[in-house]
Amino acid sequence: MIYPDTFEHKIGFATLREWVAERCISTLGQRHTQEMTFSSDFPTVLHWLSSTSEMLSILNSDEEFPLGSVRDVSEVLTHARVPGTFITAPELLDVRSSLAVMSDLAVFFNAHRHDNGHSDYPHLDETGIKIASFPLTVKSIDRIIDRFGNIRDNASPELREIRSQLSSTSGAIASMMRRVMSNAVEAGYIESDVTPSMRDGRLVIPVPPMYKRRISGIVHDESASGKTVYIEPAEIVEANNRVRELQMEERREITRILIVLTDELRPDIPQIIESLDIVGYLDFIQAKARLARDIDAHMPALTEKPEMEWYHATHPVLLMSLRRQSKEIVPLDITLTRDSRILIISGPNAGGKSVCLKTVGIVQYMLQCGLLPPVYENSHMGIFADIFIDIGDDQSIEDDLSTYSSHLRNMKYFLQRGDASTLVLIDEFGGGTEPQIGGAIAQAVLSQFNDRHMWGVITTHYQNLKHFAEDTDGLVNGSMLYDRHLMQPMFKLSIGNPGSSFAIEIARKIGLPEIIITDAEKIVGSDYINLDKYLLDIARDKRYWENKRMAIRQKEKKIESRLAQYEEDAEQLREKRREILAEAK
Missing domain, CATH: 1.20.5 (Single alpha-helices involved in coiled-coils or other helix-helix interfaces)
Structure with missing residues (x-):
C-alpha cells in the first residue's frame, strides 16, 4: 500500500513511467507501462526483477531479441471477429508482421530451451513459452498479398483474368489516345508537348476552349482559369466505360478474397490476440531493461523481509539530469538493520537531505514495481508491505488544512496502519509549527514508530530528535556532510553521527x-x-x-x-x- 496518492510525483517515479513508455517499441508495451504497479508479494516482485535482469543480459549480449516489427493489431482483429467483416490488405500486412514476430520469438525461446527442459532465461521463458505460432496463417497471407501490401494477381483465377483484361483494355485506350492526339496536333488544336490527364478516373485531353468543338467527345472539366477544357475523345468512351466496369469487378473480387481469408483466420483470432498481449508484455520488459542500462541499474540480492543495505544508490531522474549537464552525481551508501531501522538525517539546508529521502523512496518503489534499482549488485534489498511518505506541503484550502495540520493527519494515518513491514519517509519532521512543541510531538510520534518496529528515513533540524536517536535502540543518526572550508555541501550521507545545520557559518558566508x-x-x-x-x-x-x-x-x-x-x-x-x-x- 502506498500513501499518499501523489507518491509517484513526489519522488519522481511518474517520470520513470514515461521513460519506460518511450523505450517501448509498440503501443502494446506502452499499455503494460500504464499498468505498472507496486506489489508487496515477494514471488511476484522476484519474477518481475529476474525477467528484467535476464532481458538486460540479452541486450548486453551480441544476440538480438526479435521484437523489431511488432504492430498492435488487436483492435483490427477484434473487429474481424464479426462474421462477414474482413481485414484490409494494409491491415493484413501489419497482422503478418506481428505473426512473424511471434514466430521469431518462439524460435528464440526454443533455441535457449535445453533437452532437460531448463532455459537460459527461465523467468522470461515462463512468459515466452505461452506465445503461439501461426505458420499456416502466415502462408495464407503471403499467398494473397505481397510485401508492399498489394493483392497479388494470382490471389484467385478470377482476379488474374480481370487484371489481364484491364491491362489489355488500358493498352488499347493508350493506343487510341495516341492516335487522337496525333491528329489533334497535326490539325493545330493542341501543342505537341500536351499529355493526357485523368478526370473522375477517365483519360482526357487538355484542349484550349476555342477548339473544344473540333474534337469529338465529352467535356468532363475545365481549369480554374477557364483556359483549358478536358475532353474525353468519343473513340475511347466505350473503352473507358469498360475499364470502369473491370475496376469495379476487381474491387468486388478483392473484397471476396479478403472475406475468405478473414474467414480462415477468424478461428485463430482469440489466440492471436492473447499472444499479442504476451508480445506486448515482452516489449514492456525490454523497455524496462533498456532503462536499467541507461541508469546503471542492477539486480540486487532480494529478501522476503524488509532489508536495506544499499551501495552506490542514485536517484535516476537526478542522475539523467546531471548527466545532460555533464555533471557527476554523488551516490548514497545506506544500511539499516533490525537494530537500527529508522535513520534520522540532519545537516544544512540545500545539503541533500530531501534528495536522500526521495532517493530512498524511488529506489525502493522501483524495486517493488519491477524496475531494476540503480544500486550496485552487492546491495541487499527487502520487501515492504507499505511505503508512507510525508514530503512537501499538502495544505488544502478546500479541506481547511494548514501545512502542519496536513503533517499531523499523515502522522495519524501512519500510526494507524504502520507495522514492522512499513517504510516511512518524512521530510522536515516536526516542522510547520512552534519549534518546541513541534519537536516534542515529533519525538513522541517517532517513539511510537519505533515501538511498532517500523522502518524509516526522516530528515530534521531538531536537536531533541538527534539526542533521542542517539539514546534510543532502533534509531540511528545520520548527516549530510558539509565542506567547512569551502562552505558548500558535499551531498554525501554519513551514518552514525548527527549533522550540524551550519546556520552560523552559512550566515557569515552570505555576509549577514x-x-x-x-x-x-x-x-x-x-x-x-x-x-x-x-x-x-x-x-x-x-x-x-x-x-x-x-x-x-x-x-x-x-x-x-x-x-x-x-x-x-x-x-x-x-x-x-x-x-x-x-x-x-
Whole structure:
C-alpha cells in the first residue's frame, strides 16, 4: 500500500513511467507501462526483477531479441471477429508482421530451451513459452498479398483474368489516345508537348476552349482559369466505360478474397490476440531493461523481509539530469538493520537531505514495481508491505488544512496502519509549527514508530530528535556532510553521527552583519553553539580519519604490490642462479 496518492510525483517515479513508455517499441508495451504497479508479494516482485535482469543480459549480449516489427493489431482483429467483416490488405500486412514476430520469438525461446527442459532465461521463458505460432496463417497471407501490401494477381483465377483484361483494355485506350492526339496536333488544336490527364478516373485531353468543338467527345472539366477544357475523345468512351466496369469487378473480387481469408483466420483470432498481449508484455520488459542500462541499474540480492543495505544508490531522474549537464552525481551508501531501522538525517539546508529521502523512496518503489534499482549488485534489498511518505506541503484550502495540520493527519494515518513491514519517509519532521512543541510531538510520534518496529528515513533540524536517536535502540543518526572550508555541501550521507545545520557559518558566508550573528549566538545560548561546534568537530574529525584510513589503505596496497614484485624478482634471481650453477657444473 502506498500513501499518499501523489507518491509517484513526489519522488519522481511518474517520470520513470514515461521513460519506460518511450523505450517501448509498440503501443502494446506502452499499455503494460500504464499498468505498472507496486506489489508487496515477494514471488511476484522476484519474477518481475529476474525477467528484467535476464532481458538486460540479452541486450548486453551480441544476440538480438526479435521484437523489431511488432504492430498492435488487436483492435483490427477484434473487429474481424464479426462474421462477414474482413481485414484490409494494409491491415493484413501489419497482422503478418506481428505473426512473424511471434514466430521469431518462439524460435528464440526454443533455441535457449535445453533437452532437460531448463532455459537460459527461465523467468522470461515462463512468459515466452505461452506465445503461439501461426505458420499456416502466415502462408495464407503471403499467398494473397505481397510485401508492399498489394493483392497479388494470382490471389484467385478470377482476379488474374480481370487484371489481364484491364491491362489489355488500358493498352488499347493508350493506343487510341495516341492516335487522337496525333491528329489533334497535326490539325493545330493542341501543342505537341500536351499529355493526357485523368478526370473522375477517365483519360482526357487538355484542349484550349476555342477548339473544344473540333474534337469529338465529352467535356468532363475545365481549369480554374477557364483556359483549358478536358475532353474525353468519343473513340475511347466505350473503352473507358469498360475499364470502369473491370475496376469495379476487381474491387468486388478483392473484397471476396479478403472475406475468405478473414474467414480462415477468424478461428485463430482469440489466440492471436492473447499472444499479442504476451508480445506486448515482452516489449514492456525490454523497455524496462533498456532503462536499467541507461541508469546503471542492477539486480540486487532480494529478501522476503524488509532489508536495506544499499551501495552506490542514485536517484535516476537526478542522475539523467546531471548527466545532460555533464555533471557527476554523488551516490548514497545506506544500511539499516533490525537494530537500527529508522535513520534520522540532519545537516544544512540545500545539503541533500530531501534528495536522500526521495532517493530512498524511488529506489525502493522501483524495486517493488519491477524496475531494476540503480544500486550496485552487492546491495541487499527487502520487501515492504507499505511505503508512507510525508514530503512537501499538502495544505488544502478546500479541506481547511494548514501545512502542519496536513503533517499531523499523515502522522495519524501512519500510526494507524504502520507495522514492522512499513517504510516511512518524512521530510522536515516536526516542522510547520512552534519549534518546541513541534519537536516534542515529533519525538513522541517517532517513539511510537519505533515501538511498532517500523522502518524509516526522516530528515530534521531538531536537536531533541538527534539526542533521542542517539539514546534510543532502533534509531540511528545520520548527516549530510558539509565542506567547512569551502562552505558548500558535499551531498554525501554519513551514518552514525548527527549533522550540524551550519546556520552560523552559512550566515557569515552570505555576509549577514556580525552584530546579528553575535546576537543570535547570545539568544540561543552557549550550550547550543557549543553543541553545534561539537558536531562540526565530529564531522571534521570523521572526515580526517576517513582520509587517513584511505591513505593507509592506498599505502598498504602499494606495499603489497611492491612486496609481490620483490618476491617475483627474488624468485627470478633464484631461478637464474640455479641455471648458472647448472651450466657451471
